[in-house]
Amino acid sequence: MTYEPVPATHREVRLARRPSGAPAPGDLEVVEAPLPEGEVLVRNEWMLMASAYRELMKERPGLPLPPFPVGEAPTGRTVGTVVRSQDPAVPVGALVEHFQGWREYAAGPGGAFAVRDRDLLPGPEYFLSNGPTAWLGMAGMAEAGPGDVVFVSGATSGVGSVAGQIAKARGARRVIGSAGSKEKAEYLVEELGFDAAFDRHDGPALDLLRELAPDGIDVFFDNTGGEQFEAAVQLARPGARFALCGALAGQNGDDTSAGRPRLDLLTAISRQLVLRPFACFHTPDQIDGWNRQFAQWLDEGRFVYPRTVVEGGVAGAPQALFDLLDRKFYGNVLLRLTGGTDRIDEGGSR
Amino acid sequence: MTYEPVPATHREVRLARRPSGAPAPGDLEVVEAPLPEGEVLVRNEWMLMASAYRELMKERPGLPLPPFPVGEAPTGRTVGTVVRSQDPAVPVGALVEHFQGWREYAAGPGGAFAVRDRDLLPGPEYFLSNGPTAWLGMAGMAEAGPGDVVFVSGATSGVGSVAGQIAKARGARRVIGSAGSKEKAEYLVEELGFDAAFDRHDGPALDLLRELAPDGIDVFFDNTGGEQFEAAVQLARPGARFALCGALAGQNGDDTSAGRPRLDLLTAISRQLVLRPFACFHTPDQIDGWNRQFAQWLDEGRFVYPRTVVEGGVAGAPQALFDLLDRKFYGNVLLRLTGGTDRIDEGGSR
Known part of the structure; x- marks a missing residue:
């Protein structure tokens, strides 16, 4: 046949x-x-x-x-x-x-x-x-929802770009992305509906993030590790949820600090952070569930x-x-x- | 009156x-x-x-x-x-x-x-x-139970000494503790019923822990941070649960690496670790629940x-x-x- x-x-x-x-x-x-x-x-x-x-x-x-x-x-x-x-x-x-x-x-x-x-x-x-991974992290691990201030590092990546939109679609109050260039930061805001974004080359991540999230963050979706991870810990609000998906950053050469950021335990403990590293393996149900959600949001014009x-x-x-x-x-x-x-x-x- | x-x-x-x-x-x-x-x-x-x-x-x-x-x-x-x-x-x-x-x-x-x-x-x-804290971490955060290989750092501390016994009482297969001297390591095994213990001054934590847990660990209860935290990540089995209570170590002076260990994100993600920093605040129900459990285990002779x-x-x-x-x-x-x-x-x- x-x-x-x-x-x-x-x-x-x-x-x-x-x-x-x-x-x-x-x-x-x-x-x-x-x-x-x-x-x-x-x-x-x-x-x-x-x-x-x-x-x-x-x-x-x-x-x-x-x-x-x-x-x-x-x-x-x-x-x-x-x-x-x-x-x-x-x-x-x-x-x-x-x-x-x-x-x-x-x-x-x-x-x-x-x-x-x-x-x-x-x-x-x-x-x-990359929706199933972004969905698992943003909905399953970080449980981003109404009222949350959400930070996505590496937000123009395949996972990050979908993750930020998922947070918005789930009602997050404010979604902030970091990117590797001014053009990419603009893309996040102008085409993907992020509320704010910064070019990580513009200064220390802690300063850039604090400017955009002066009252701290409730959710962090990490695609990069490194100083953006460290900044997110410092700006986390009590009970903030971290979906960690950024292991692969900085492995291309000797930039090992990206893959092995410092974890400020005192701050993490004081604020009772929930840290969920997770990998991109999905059950058939997770994939089907994402595809149906994706179709609905596309139909509603809430997603690109x-x-x-x-x-x-x-x-x-x-x-x-x-x-x-x-x-x-x-x-x-x-x-x-x-x-x-x-x-x-x-x-x-x- | x-x-x-x-x-x-x-x-x-x-x-x-x-x-x-x-x-x-x-x-x-x-x-x-x-x-x-x-x-x-x-x-x-x-x-x-x-x-x-x-x-x-x-x-x-x-x-x-x-x-x-x-x-x-x-x-x-x-x-x-x-x-x-x-x-x-x-x-x-x-x-x-x-x-x-x-x-x-x-x-x-x-x-x-x-x-x-x-x-x-x-x-x-x-x-x-310190039972309510040890109980919250070992039972609530790490869910230590039958079959688990459990590592407790700083195990002669108030929290650690109770946490290790809780893991045993909940059926853990093997409970390993680290301590600050040979005498304290002996105390863990001889008086508290730990299966094995090491003096952290005897070599790199990774080597000492690997020797006692050659097949890796399922649960880590951290009271120290630092290199013991880093060793636990390297030896974690897939899905291992980390209850992190060790922020206060190394804050007495300039030993900041204890309070800010490196987090190996690639390993944490590959193995889908669950990292739960938590602080020592407890509801009245948690305290009452622990005291009743403590009384029962003392009666049964399973706890000192x-x-x-x-x-x-x-x-x-x-x-x-x-x-x-x-x-x-x-x-x-x-x-x-x-x-x-x-x-x-x-x-x-x-």
């Missing part, structure tokens, strides 16, 4: 060697390879690019996932369309989400592919948002999908990762792997 | 001046003063000495309580017997707990005194244990009351604080303010 013709070979990116220091062009190679085989064959349309992939390229103890194997295509969150199937639960034509990214086609048993309701969201790439679309195909994946690590992008970074689109939707995209 | 004769004057300790650096003898003075007046008059029997008093002697922003006023007697957790009363809810003869420590007599409205069931525990000083009794009376209070800060004591430090006792109970006492 064939939905569309499939080629005999496809392109995929392989990890050629482990990076020494920051990932560099020779670490990833694009190869032409035989089409993968399996019960279900999927043409990949979009992959979410993520800074976490930098860490998984290395042999780094303590990560929640094993490192990418050398000589193989890495994993990555991807959506595509089923083009061949022997599993009736994953039929031809279905939109599916899976982890065989960095390649044009994916294959495997039906259980490797989660079917998505294509009509729920405006496009397949909407199913790849903050994203950068990279049109380079599989061959452009390595450069897209390098550009992401150079902080060139805004919001969720979506790499088109195959196909095109006749739909134009620029909401929140740069 | 008089239960026993009362004098016209009593002795109290006053804060003569704010310490510059570590508290020194001239900072506290013992004076003879008129008996305080109020609806209820209490003869104080025992006060719990605590390292937190050092911080409250200073003008230190960020503390959960205001500093002790200069020229007045400080506050401190105390039990005593009502000797005069115009409040039928706080009758003469009742055992009451309150915060007017550092003096022989306390007075005030009935609402300032919490009546205790004298028959519940073996002696009045048992009502002054780890304590040091200081017999110096009010005049000995300043030196008792200095000795406590010099880490001379074991367990809960109980200062006898007035009266004597014909009961001898040395369980866990040194």
Whole structure:
């Protein structure tokens, strides 16, 4: 059963060697390879690019996932369309989400592919948002809600850009973001509806944050660690909730202070802070729940999908990762792997 | 209505001046003063000495309580017997707990005194244990239970010595303590039933803890901060719960690293640690609940009351604080303010 013709070979990116220091062009190679085989064959349309992939390229103890194997295509969150199937639960034509990214086609048993309701969201790439992580952190860990003053560090990141909007949509009184440039700070306020934002290069984080939150913060959603974490502790109000998602900052080189900020225990104890570090693993229910919430907020016009679309195909994946690590992008970074689109939707995209 | 004769004057300790650096003898003075007046008059029997008093002697922003006023007697957790009363809810003869420590007599409205069931525990000083704090941290914050490997830093402190026993009584698989000397480490194992303990001077905390917990820890109850906090993060198992009570360590001088350890965010996130800093404020229900639990475990022979009794009376209070800060004591430090006792109970006492 064939939905569309499939080629005999496809392109995929392989990890050629482990990076020494920051990932560099020779670490990833694009190869032409035989089409993968399996019960279900999927043409990949979009992959979410993520800074976490930098860490998984290395042999780094303590990560929640094993490192990418050398000589193989890495994993990555991807959506595509089923083009061949022997599993009736994953039929031809279905939109599916899976982890065989960095390649044009994916294959495997039906259980490797989660079917998505294509009509729920405006496009397949909407199913790849960092929303489940942002939602888990902002709603589940930090319980941001009406009246809260919320600070999101690294707020133009894929997770941060969604997290800030979630806080607003849940009724937060004031949402403040930090960003890596003046342009990104403006983007937060003008396009994503943050109440205030600062460029972290403009001074000590403690001073910048205090100016925007003179009475302190109730919620901190951390994507960076470092001095922004330390500033958030100093400005936390009693009982403030911290959702900590910022481990990956500053790991690209010797800036270890970002990944290992000082924790002021006396202040944390005096104010009875709740610190919840959390990783990006989600149950199917969490993902479905987020996608439904996302659809509703989009319908109500209360949300934009903050994203950068990279049109380079599989061959452009390595450069897209390098550009992401150079902080060139805004919001969720979506790499088109195959196909095109006749739909134009620029909401929140740069 | 008089239960026993009362004098016209009593002795109290006053804060003569704010310490510059570590508290020194001239900072506290013992004076003879008129008996305080109020609806209820209490003869104080025992006060719990605590390292937190050092911080409250200073003008230190960020503390959960205001500093002790200069020229007045400080506050401190105390039990005593009502000797005069115009409040039928706080009758003469009742055992009451309150915060007017550092003096022989306390007075005030009935609402300032919490009546205790004298028959519940073996002696009045048992009502002054650090149990409510240890219980809140070990049961409420860390939820230590069957199967857990538990690490308590600063385990011979008042809070730590009770916390470790609570973990054992709740079924923890293995309870490990750190202490400030070889003798204190032995005390933990031989008298309090810890499974293992180390002297923190014997090497890097990470090495010492790894040797005793080669498969990692599920619960950390922190009384010290510093390198023991950092070691606990490195050895935490996924989902480990941290009850953080150690802010006051290392604040006596320039050892700020104890109070501001590095938080390894990547590890904390990868392992999804739950970090709960908490302070020692308790509801009446929490205190009553602990006292009943304490009584039951004492009856069952599963618990000792780890304590040091200081017999110096009010005049000995300043030196008792200095000795406590010099880490001379074991367990809960109980200062006898007035009266004597014909009961001898040395369980866990040194």
